[in-house]
Amino acid sequence: MATLSLPPRAGRWYRRRPARGNVRGRPGPVLVLSGALVALLCLIPPIYLVVRAAGAWDNALDTVLSRATLRVTWNTISLAIAVTACATAIALPMAWLVERSDLPGRRALGVLAALPLAVPSYVGAMAFVAAFGPRGLVQGWLEPLGVERLPSIYGLPGAVLVLTLFTYPYLYLTLRPALAASDPRVEELSRTFGYGRWTTFRRVVLPSLRPALASGGLLVALYVMSDFGAPTLMRFSSFTRVIFTRYTTSFDRSTAAALALVLVVLALAVVTLEVWARSSRRLHAVRDAGRPPQLVPLGRWRWPAFAFVAVVLGLALVLPIGVLLYWLIRGLDAGVAFRGLDELVADSVLASSLAAGASVVAALPVALLSVRHRGWFSRLVEVASYTGYALPGLVVALSLVFAAVRISWLYQTLPLLVIAYVLLFFPQATGALRVSLERIRPSMEEAARGLGRSPWSVFWTITLPLAGRGLLAGGALVFLTTMKELPATLILSPAGFHTLASRTWNASTEALYREAAAPALLLVGISAIALVGLRLGGTTGRTGRAVPARAREGGEIPGQADVVIPSSVQSSERE
Amino acid sequence: MWLSPPRCNHRNVSNSVDLPVAVSADGLACRLGNVEAVRDLTLQVMEGELFAILGPSGSGKTTALRLIAGFEAPTAGTLSLFGEEVASASHMVPPEKRRVGMVFQDYALFPHLRVAENVAYGLPRSADRDARVREVLELTRLGGMGDRDIHQLSGGEQQRVALARALAPEPRIILLDEPFSNLDQSLRAHVRAEVREILKHAGATAILVTHDQEEALSIADRVAFMWGGRVEQVGTPDEVYSRPATLHTAEFIGDANVLHLPVEDGRVAFPFGDLPAPEGARQAVVIVRPEDLQIQPAGVYGHVVAREYYGHDQVLHVRLEEFGLLLRVRVAAHERLGGVGPITLGLRVTPLVLRADAEEARA
Numbered sequence: 001m002a003t004l005s006l007p008p009r010a011g012r013w014y015r016r017r018p019a020r021g022n023v024r025g026r027p028g029p030v031l032v033l034s035g036a037l038v039a040l041l042c043l044i045p046p047i048y049l050v051v052r053a054a055g056a057w058d059n060a061l062d063t064v065l066s067r068a069t070l071r072v073t074w075n076t077i078s079l080a081i082a083v084t085a086c087a088t089a090i091a092l093p094m095a096w097l098v099e100r101s102d103l104p105g106r107r108a109l110g111v112l113a114a115l116p117l118a119v120p121s122y123v124g125a126m127a128f129v130a131a132f133g134p135r136g137l138v139q140g141w142l143e144p145l146g147v148e149r150l151p152s153i154y155g156l157p158g159a160v161l162v163l164t165l166f167t168y169p170y171l172y173l174t175l176r177p178a179l180a181a182s183d184p185r186v187e188e189l190s191r192t193f194g195y196g197r198w199t200t201f202r203r204v205v206l207p208s209l210r211p212a213l214a215s216g217g218l219l220v221a222l223y224v225m226s227d228f229g230a231p232t233l234m235r236f237s238s239f240t241r242v243i244f245t246r247y248t249t250s251f252d253r254s255t256a257a258a259l260a261l262v263l264v265v266l267a268l269a270v271v272t273l274e275v276w277a278r279s280s281r282r283l284h285a286v287r288d289a290g291r292p293p294q295l296v297p298l299g300r301w302r303w304p305a306f307a308f309v310a311v312v313l314g315l316a317l318v319l320p321i322g323v324l325l326y327w328l329i330r331g332l333d334a335g336v337a338f339r340g341l342d343e344l345v346a347d348s349v350l351a352s353s354l355a356a357g358a359s360v361v362a363a364l365p366v367a368l369l370s371v372r373h374r375g376w377f378s379r380l381v382e383v384a385s386y387t388g389y390a391l392p393g394l395v396v397a398l399s400l401v402f403a404a405v406r407i408s409w410l411y412q413t414l415p416l417l418v419i420a421y422v423l424l425f426f427p428q429a430t431g432a433l434r435v436s437l438e439r440i441r442p443s444m445e446e447a448a449r450g451l452g453r454s455p456w457s458v459f460w461t462i463t464l465p466l467a468g469r470g471l472l473a474g475g476a477l478v479f480l481t482t483m484k485e486l487p488a489t490l491i492l493s494p495a496g497f498h499t500l501a502s503r504t505w506n507a508s509t510e511a512l513y514r515e516a517a518a519p520a521l522l523l524v525g526i527s528a529i530a531l532v533g534l535r536l537g538g539t540t541g542r543t544g545r546a547v548p549a550r551a552r553e554g555g556e557i558p559g560q561a562d563v564v565i566p567s568s569v570q571s572s573e574r575e
Numbered sequence: 576m577w578l579s580p581p582r583c584n585h586r587n588v589s590n591s592v593d594l595p596v597a598v599s600a601d602g603l604a605c606r607l608g609n610v611e612a613v614r615d616l617t618l619q620v621m622e623g624e625l626f627a628i629l630g631p632s633g634s635g636k637t638t639a640l641r642l643i644a645g646f647e648a649p650t651a652g653t654l655s656l657f658g659e660e661v662a663s664a665s666h667m668v669p670p671e672k673r674r675v676g677m678v679f680q681d682y683a684l685f686p687h688l689r690v691a692e693n694v695a696y697g698l699p700r701s702a703d704r705d706a707r708v709r710e711v712l713e714l715t716r717l718g719g720m721g722d723r724d725i726h727q728l729s730g731g732e733q734q735r736v737a738l739a740r741a742l743a744p745e746p747r748i749i750l751l752d753e754p755f756s757n758l759d760q761s762l763r764a765h766v767r768a769e770v771r772e773i774l775k776h777a778g779a780t781a782i783l784v785t786h787d788q789e790e791a792l793s794i795a796d797r798v799a800f801m802w803g804g805r806v807e808q809v810g811t812p813d814e815v816y817s818r819p820a821t822l823h824t825a826e827f828i829g830d831a832n833v834l835h836l837p838v839e840d841g842r843v844a845f846p847f848g849d850l851p852a853p854e855g856a857r858q859a860v861v862i863v864r865p866e867d868l869q870i871q872p873a874g875v876y877g878h879v880v881a882r883e884y885y886g887h888d889q890v891l892h893v894r895l896e897e898f899g900l901l902l903r904v905r906v907a908a909h910e911r912l913g914g915v916g917p918i919t920l921g922l923r924v925t926p927l928v929l930r931a932d933a934e935e936a937r938a
Contacts (some may be wrong), residue, residue, distance in 0.1 A: 277753070443683035446646050447737075449670040450677040451697025452744060465687045 027373040028455065034365040035377070039384035041362075042423060045399035046264065046387060052257040058259035068242075069262065076238040076266065077161055079231070080221040086164040087220045088213065090312055091171035097305055099179040100297045104306050110176070111532065113309065116316035117169040118527035120484040123520045124166045124228025126508040127320035128153060129233055130327065135318045137323065151160045159236040163227065165316040167220045174216035175209060175217050191499070197296065218274040225267055226392030228487040233318075233508065239263040240394050244487070247398060257402065260395045271390040321524065324517045324567075331514035338518055340498075345522070348483055348499040351414065355421035356429075356479040360471050362422055363429035370430075371437040385430060388423030396423055397488035420488040425481045429474030436470025437463070480531070484523050594621040595657065597748055597780040598643060602652035603662075603897050604804075605638050612638040614804040616652065620748075620782060620797075625774060627783045627795035629815075631827060635804040636784045640750050643782065644677050645670035657747060676741030680753040684725045689720030690736050697744040707743060715739040715773055730758050731766050738770060742777055749781040750775065755790060767794055788828045792816060800824045817864075822929055825862040830890075832863040832902050835931055846898050847922040848873045858931035863922070865890060865905035871921035877902070879915045884908070893918060 027035070053060045063069060097103045098110040116124075131137045132153040138149055152158070182205065190200040228240040235241075239259065246256040298305055331337030366385045369378035388396050400420050404411045440463060448458040464471075489502045500519040507516035584594040596619050603616040613635040620626045625656050641647040642654060645661065647666060654662040655720045656675070661668040676697075685693050697709045712718050715735040720728070728736065734754060741749055754770065755763045771794045774781045785791050791798050792812040800823070808820040821824035826833060836843050836859055838852040843859045877893040882900075891904045904920060 210790065231754055313914055441681060441683060443679040444685060446644070446670065447677055447679060447683040447740070448685075449646075450673075450675060451740065452671045452674070453697070454671055462685055466685075 020304065026375075027378070031365055031368060031373070031429070032377070035381040036370050038362050038366055039216050039381045039427065041419075042384045042387045044366050044403055045391060045396045045423060048403040049257055049261055049395065049399040052254055052399070053261050056252065056254035056258075060254055060261075063255040063258045064262055064539075069259065072139070072237055072239055072242050072259075073262065073266070075156075075236065076225055076263070078136060079156065079163070079236065079238050080224045080270075082156070082160045083163045083167060083224045084217045084221045086160060086166035087171050090164065090168045091175055091216070092209075092213070093305075094168075094312065095172050095175035095179055096299075097309060099176055100296055101298050101305070102302070103298065103309070104302065109309055109313070112313055113172055114169045114531065115528055116313075117173075118531050119166050119316070119320050119524050120229065120486070120504075120520075120527070121163060121166045121227050122233055122486055122501075122505060122508070123324075123484075123523060124316075124320050125162045125230040126325040126513070126516060126520065127510075128158065128162050130513050131319065131323050132158075137326065154235040156236055157420075159231050159234040159238075162230050162234060163224050165312070166230070167223050168312075170219045170223065171213070171216035174212045176567035178209050178212035179205075199461065212512065213246045215274055218270055222267060222270045222274065222390070225263065225270065226394070228392070228394045229505065233455050239266070240392060240487070243394060243398070247491075253398075253402075256398060260392075260398055264391060264395060267333055267390055267392060271386070274571060276412045321521070324521045324524070327513040327517035328521060331517050334514055336514055339515065340503075341518055341522075344498055344503050344519055347497055348501070351421065351489075351497075351499060352479045352482040354414070355425065355482040356475040358418060358422045359426035359429045359478040360433075362426045362525060363474055364434050364471075366427075366430045367433035367437055371434055372442075382430075389427040391424075392487070393420075393424050393485060394487035394491075396420055397491040400488075401491060412492065414494055414497065417488065417492045417494070417497075420492050421478075421482045421485060424485065424488060425478045428477045428481060429471075430475055431465060432474035433470040436467045436473075440466045480527055483526055577617070579582070596655075597622045597624070597657060598626075598782065599655045599658075600639075600643075600652065603639070603642055603649045603654055605635075605642055605647050606650050606653040607638065607647070611617040611804055613642065613649075615805060616642075616801075616804075617798050618806055618809055620780065622657075622780050623778055625771065625781045625794060625796045627785060627791035627798045628801055629788060629791040629798050629828070630787055631700065632786055632803035636786075636801045637752055638804075639784065640677075640752055640784045641799065643680075643748070643766065644675050644750055645673050652920075673854075674744070674747045676744070676746035676749045677733075678737045678741050678751040678754050680756060682737040682757070684733060684736055684740070686725050688725070689721065690717065690723045690725065690728070693725065693736055694739045694743050696740060711739045711743045714742070714777065716769075731762055734758065734766060734770075735773075738773060742773075742779065749779045751781060751783040753785055754783065755785070756787070763790075764793075772795070792828070800828065802827070819862065822860055822862070825927065825929075830865050830903065832865060834861040834863065834900060835859075836861055843928060844898075845926070846895055846900065847920075847926075849925070850928050853928060853930040856930040859894065859933045860929045862927045862929065863902070865903040867923045867926070868882060868902060868904040869921050869923055870904075870906055870910055870918060871919060872919060874919035874921040876901060877918050877920055879918050882915070891918070 011246055029345075096114050098106045098113060103109065129136065132139075132150060134149070134152075136150075136153075139147070142150070186208075187200055187204055190204045191197075195203065225238070226240065228244060231238040232241045232244065239262070243256050243259045243263065246259060247253060250256065315335070362385075366381055370382045397420055400416060400423075404416055410416050444462055444466070445458050448462045449455070455460065481500075484501055484503050486505055487501055490505065493502060500523050504516045504520045504523065507513070508520075578938040598618075600616050600618050603613055604611070605613040606763070612726045616635070626641055628636045638647060642649055642662065643656075648667050648853070649662050649664060651664055653660055656673060660666065661673055662842055685696065686695065691708050691712070694711055698704045698707055708721065712721055715738055717732065717735055717739060725733065725736070734757070737754075738749075738751075739913055750868045751770075753766055758766055767790060767829055781784040782794065783791070792815075795812060797809060798812055798815050800815055802821075802823040810818075815824060816829055819828060819831075822833065825831045834845075836845060838856050838859050841852050843852045843861060845861055850859075850861065875895060876897070877895045879891050880894050881892040883890040883892075886908060888905055888908050889910075890904060893902045893904050894900070895902065902920070
């Protein structure tokens with residue numbers, strides 16, 4: 001130990017430190033290799049999509065430039081805009097009421113308001129069709145009163161209604177932490193200048209929410225554009241519905257590829273906006289320790305406000321669950337409710353667990369690179385890793401079909417399905433992991449290095465244990481999302497492999513609600529448990545608690561830092 | 576087995592030229608992004624010494640510490656620990672091979688490990704590992720706290736855990752980065768004395784980085800003052816305080832009246848008697864500590880224009896009309912309770928004279 005002779009190249013990794021915050025040296029070769037591998041895997045879908053579309057270039061071009069495509073594009077964009085606007089109109093007041101006002105039962109409502117996220121959009125759409133569609137429940141009740149037919153639930157209005165109700169939580173969940181984290185002193189200051197509550201909200205609070213509004217709104221827009229289930233069930237010709245129809249009915253699948261490419265371009269535009277919005281969202285003032293903002297008394301608006309929240313929750317939670325329960329009971333009466341359910345559960349859990357495990361493994365190098373080794377390479381890997389997440393599930397599934405169709409041992413097998421799930425969802429695990437990695441201050445790792453441990457040993461003894469909850473949360477999140485995934489499951493499932501999602505779908509397209517009810521309810525239940533578990537998991541345990549506690553109390557709102565549903569809630573309050 | 580460096584038995588070393596050199600930095604420079612954080616850092620720290628690097632924020636003192644620890648690589652210059660080169664522009668010994676202990680400003684304790692596990696982290700697996708942990712915990716007065724969770728500890732205790740963890744593997748040098756800044760003001764003096772005692776008892780060579788002059792002066796054997804990435808002065812606390820070598824040092828350490836005065840015929844026109852000017856200077860800076868001024872019957876006539884009362888003493892703002900100067904004078908609390916009015920002043924010591932142009936050139 002007295003004389004240290006070291007290989008001269010040891011200095012290479014220390015040569016320079018990039019300008020940004022907590023960056024320490026260059027990544028090791030293992031990290032670089034695994035990061036590159038993950039990035040390459042992620043790029044398979046877009047590459048194959050282009051290859052396939054280019055393979056039949058003339059035909060593809062005709063398809064893309066046709067009048068029909070133009071109409072579909074318009075449909076998709078107007079659906080996205082309408083849903084985003086409606087979701088904002090619901091989420092913004094809801095988040096404010098729950099976070100800042102004396103709304104009756106605001107804590108309970110605050111949790112409930114996020115729960116519609118647990119209702120997959122196709123389940124929600126199915127419930128609405130079953131309730132308000134032709135010969136649906138409501139029509140059945142009204143028929144004795146002489147109502148021959150209800151206004152049609154199908155088309156744009158229905159699609160907007162359904163998608164709004166089940167996507168507004170994305171916005172709600174980004175807005176709430178932003179509202180909770182904003183510094184009450186700034187608002188108090190504004191009041192001392194003589195501005196009233198409303199002016200203060202408009203001029204101080206709202207601007208501080210802009211980043212959250214932007215990224216939450218774009219997230220909703222992205223979801224709407226990529227969603228396959230709800231538009232199809234609501235018989236609204238957005239891209240996903242048209243592509244799926246082309247894929248299943250046409251002999252020439254390259255037109256489906258071409259249309260998918262157009263959708264990809266649309267989605268990329270939204271993602272670009274989202275990334276841009278996220279990069280400018282460092283506006284949050286770091287709240288001083290302890291003091292939460294004062295609650296605004298609603299006065300005589302208290303009960304009307306409550307009614308607003310109640311109506312939204314009634315439509316987004318009570319109605320779908322009520323309809324499903326109704327059909328479950330009908331199914332029980334007929335003895336068909338639980339037919340084959342155990343096999344469905346087994347298949348679903350198998351596929352989802354595999355996807356969760358693989359996703360965590362794929363997410364680890366990406367998260368480590370982006371948190372600990374910022375630079376062009378990490379950025380590249382990170383961007384590449386979001387490809388599948390940004391692409392509609394339908395598109396990823398299609399491109400994997402194109403890629404694997406010649407590889408007979410992979411085509412229509414469980415591994416291919418799991419690969420699709422990983423490509424689609426592992427950035428969620430990256431996000432969760434990143435949040436917990438960012439909490440591990442670099443000084444901890446440096447302290448460990450200083451105590452004589454090699455970088456590898458530091459990783460196993462400090463980084464990984466401290467990131468443990470992030471790994472778990474990330475895995476759980478992927479598990480949850482995979483359970484309800486629909487288009488990839490429909491397209492890539494091996495023969496005879498049926499998940500809860502695919503059974504629900506098949507039964508609902510054929511209006512066999514009695515058989516769809518049980519798997520659909522199960523999906524909602526599993527999702528809800530995972531959602532609540534993730535939200536509440538943040539408050540306990542001795543992990544991740546940094547020292548000294550004083551430095552952190554300001555930033556942490558129990559639970560919220562751990563909900564990593566949208567890709568955009570990743571930037572932590574701590575800088 | 577941890578190998579200990581030859582222990583140094585000296586206590587309270589003040590002049591340590593006869594001791595082996597623990598840290599030797601020679602022309603170290605370090606760029607962080609676009610910032611020249613450290614330029615031309617040259618200093619020597621002797622074994623067993625408690626050395627403080629003092630400077631305002633952004634002066635490069637933390638980067639200097641990180642260079643020594645091995646968390647940053649120099650862009651120029653060399654760094655040697657106990658005579659062996661550990662860093663230069665082309666060669667870099669990683670931190671884990673330097674045997675340097677570090678106490679971070681935020682302590683960087685591992686929250687998933689208990690106190691004893693934190694302390695044991697840097698120790699190799701061996702039979703006497705637990706004994707060593709106990710020994711270090713005793714040394715840092717944490718005996719019996721080994722099973723505690725990190726967040727059950729107070730700030731002072733967390734700090735001692737960080738110190739214990741750094742001391743456990745018997746590093747050759749302990750580095751402390753603003754170790755007291757996370758503590759309450761009321762605790763600081765006490766913890767400081769405690770830490771000094773622990774370090775001295777362990778015979779450790781320690782380098783402390785701080786922006787708090789009181790901290791540096793009260794705890795260190797020697798102090799280096801950094802400014803703009805350079806070391807401006809190295810000396811004992813007494814030296815840097817009473818004989819600041821540069822304007823920055825004088826201004827930052829302690830309270831000072833900084834007087835820009837003209838030079839005529841090689842002499843500075845100073846109210847309390849002309850002073851010899853530095854060679855060839857056209858303008859000089861004279862530095863007078865407020866406590867070096869006193870009220871005396873036959874002195875320079877001035878006028879008290881304001882008074883800051885501190886309880887144990889007070890500071891008078893005295894205008895010397897004749898010279899167009901405003902001086903801060905620190906006197907005992909009971910003197911001149913009358914407030915504003917005429918006064919006569921005297922000077923206790925010969926003040927320090929610096930070249931003004933040299934300072935301007937530097938700035």
